[in-house]
Amino acid sequence: MSTAHTETAARSRPQKTFSALFSRARLASLVVWIAFACYVVPLAIVEPQFISFYNIISILMLISVYALIGFGEGVVVLSGGIDLSVGSVVGLAGVVAALIMQGNTGIGWALIAIVGGVFAGIVIGMLNGIAVALLNIPAFVATLGTLSIALGFGYVLSNGQQISINNMAFLDISVYSWFGIPIPIYIMFAVFLLLWLTLSRTRLGRYVYAVGGNIQAAFVAGLPIRRVLISAFVISGALSGLAGVLLASQITAGIATTGTGYELIAIAAPVIGGISLAGGRGSIAGALFGVILLGTIDNGLTILNVSPFYQHIISGFIIILAVYLDTVANRRKLV
């Protein structure tokens, strides 16, 4: 039996040697990495502080918030959808957390605030999921709606003011560190690990890929499509909520508009990392790579004293370039 097996496998892939190793897909992500190295290495030589421990930590700190929303967005995109509401959820979650802690000190209230912020995200995610999965509203439209709704709630709850946070336990989240590494960075990697395992090793993860890859096939196979879609949006909402809480702790206030515009980064990161906007293809590691790339470039440009205005332009070109490489890699081959 086992010999028959290897024989069949061998027949199907005559040259699984050199050419397979350097298949176009690998090559393209290789190109992105090389381009990345071409940027990092000279920069590190010119500005040694760029690769100092302190700077690397600050890059990771910067991206921990982006990473969380990028991960959530990655899950939604893999399932074939898109979530535009993430930025507003970041703001809303911060406001909710700040309100909970108003006048309430102590670690207990800090925990309640965290749960409250994440819960706000889950509610919006649930709304998105219901609109898309049960009411069949296209994800782009549904989440454009909740983008506005979440922002509006943020304004209403905060009365358009910034709500400052005095709960020391809460503020400690972004100050306290273990072995020199701040807590948000641990959180980012923990969430990454959890999602990576879920997507690659569990049934739910497999269903996310299947629904995103071919929803008709998922239907015929009898998959719980609605539950899968709702789960994806709830994950995205919850992670945006968590990101909002962390951000509030960094800026010591809840502000409805803190996350405005983050959806751009949230969508760009997974896409740069090779997650297909058409759904069903890519890995959450790609989303992590995407935020690292974007964060490093921003940071490097800052160190080089490039005006933030130019940084936007440069990031935009990088997004387009990375996605172009991805399409080159996945061009259909001859039958």
Next chain:
Amino acid sequence: MAKNVEYKSSDAAVAVVEYRDISKRFGTSVVLDEINLSLYPGRVMALMGENGAGKSTMLSILAGLLAPSQGAIVVDGEEITEYSPSAGQASGIEIVTQELSLVPHLTVANNIFLGRELTQGARTGGFLKSSRMTQEAQAAIDEFDIPIAADDRIEQISLSYAQIVEIIRAWHRRPRVLLLDEPTSSLTRNETRHLFEIVRRLRDAGTSVVFTTHKMDEVEQMADDIAVLRDGKITLTAPIERLSSNEIISAMVGRELAEQQLDLPPIKETDPVLSVSNYATRQTSEGHEGVFDFSVRPGEIVGLAGIAGSGRTAFFKSVYGLHTARTGDVKLARQPYTKRSPSNSLKRGLIYIPENRKEAGLVLSLDIAQNTILSNLARFTGPGGWIRRGQEENVSREALESLHTKYFGARTPVAALSGGNQQKAMVARCLIADDPQVLLLDEPTRGIDVGAKADIYAIIVDLARHGIAIVVSSSELPELMTLSHRIAVFRDGAICQSLERDAFDEKEIVRAAIGA
């Protein structure tokens, strides 16, 4: 009117499932009209009917992909209440749909186990036993003796292997009722034989199998019982022994079909209109380039034979300009044709009809008329870029009607057409092309019913008579042998043999195609 014999396969047998007064409407069009039919364990039923008769709809309802508008499905004597794929599977009903239902980015093993993953621990959160599933899937694949691996992704394998993977998936779940909607339409003979072996084994183990096909010989080989659908009504059910193929056909089309004699026109004694030389589309597995020459003259019909994956589609696509060829020159009307692209090809009268209508042929969201004239929009565009919609409708209706296409109005979306009728819409597109010179037809009759096949043959011959050069590939050898002046056999990406009409020999062609 055909006879309608009420019978039981054996007196002791109890039906596994029954259609009880099932009707299905889409909007105002009635697609199924009070269907009553029983399926028995250990029997194979062939469901026959013209394109659009309602076969796929019937199977979809049984599998829970569609809910009936009226009536009910009865499983083990009880009416079922919920129509969903998972409910169907829970009753032991598995379907292989006419259009592929696989997830392209996932592996073969993942697709085989989709919805039935082996996990450890909790049902939904549980971790997948990936290597176990890959092993089991590989074992299942090996039963069919096809050269794919369980961890190949679907997008990497050919259409016919993907079709087999779907069959393996359904079979692997040990269904009580197995529904196969045109399972052989993209299979080679050898693969079809394997499929039939498996179906026989399932039948002997007590599974009830229903399959649809447009090929009479398959029915004779495989079926115990026949049911014929016409315009949403069952016109005939009987055990195969009691029927002749003429009876079946007349129950399908409602008339006797005249025996078809194709009268091939003479080939114009001129230079070839299309010729390729030193051509290769890919590196062969041994690593050497299999280069070949090929040409076709005006009025000539050349058939391309070969097993699945032998390189006919790649040849078409590279000549038409969808892909680049590895090496070689193409000449069109004696001019070198180097900058090959679909739009340049169309400008020069080189038309290609792809084999996979969903992927490469039709824009599903556009309506029928829009699809039919898609490549010739310029002709229907007035000053200022306005499309003449009336003309668009008339011309496409004419083309569709010459193929007896069944549809509800030129403005319905193509997605609502039955599989075979979508194929006709594609063929119709090339009928209205501007001044065509060369037609490349890749499996033009896949999924098309007997009557319409005859129509398509007649149209191909007629086009040849008007001096158009035609290259047609087909997995049905008899079809190529009736239709072609010459047959070129592909193997491993290159033409390995070429036979003139008076030297056609089925055995020799098969031998050349498999390299025996």
